[in-house]
Amino acid sequence: GAVVSQHPSRVICKSGTSVKIECRSLDFQATTMFWYRQFPKKSLMLMATSNEGSKATYEQGVEKDKFLINHASLTLSTLTVTSAHPEDSSFYICSAPSRAEGYTFGSGTRLTVV
């Protein structure tokens, strides 16, 4: 079946540094990738939608300059959290439409900013 590989699974970084999260579609082409954020005991909140070859579409309230999204190829999308702060600590998950109406999720990245 369709697989999206997400790395890293966990990362701890210092305040002010940047962190890059990668999502790769392993056996299918992902022209679109959705990036979600999830706080403890809360649901997934869509942050942005990346499209291969064009600019990402950000949801209202999400800072474009802070959460940089790049969709470099049909199999790779990246999210970079720039100048991270403790309030950016969260669980980040990517997802790609994989077949018909289905979606495949990455395994998630637990970001802790200290």
Place this chain on the structure above:
Amino acid sequence: QKEVEQNSGPLSVPEGAIASLNCTYSDRGSQSFFWYRQYSGKSPELIMSIYSNGDKEDGRFTAQLNKASQYVSLLIRDSQPSDSATYLCAVNLVLGSARQLTFGSGTQLTVLP
């Protein structure tokens, strides 16, 4: 009004009982509906998808969709402790060539041995 609403729970049922999870959605243009299970610290995994009115059964799981009432539910028969997780209802809306999955807030289910 939230786009996708779920009974927030938490919901506790004894082992072997039926667990009933409910979800309503606001956009009548919604075309496909999903139930995901999420264990703590993990990403969601697809349990059921349903696209037309009526019931869809897969093993111990039954999804029910009523588009007129904008309601979708998930029944888990013979609940097991391993079913304890958060269940997320998700609704897919297609706008032209774009589609987007919107999640409910989730229902935390605990199956008591």
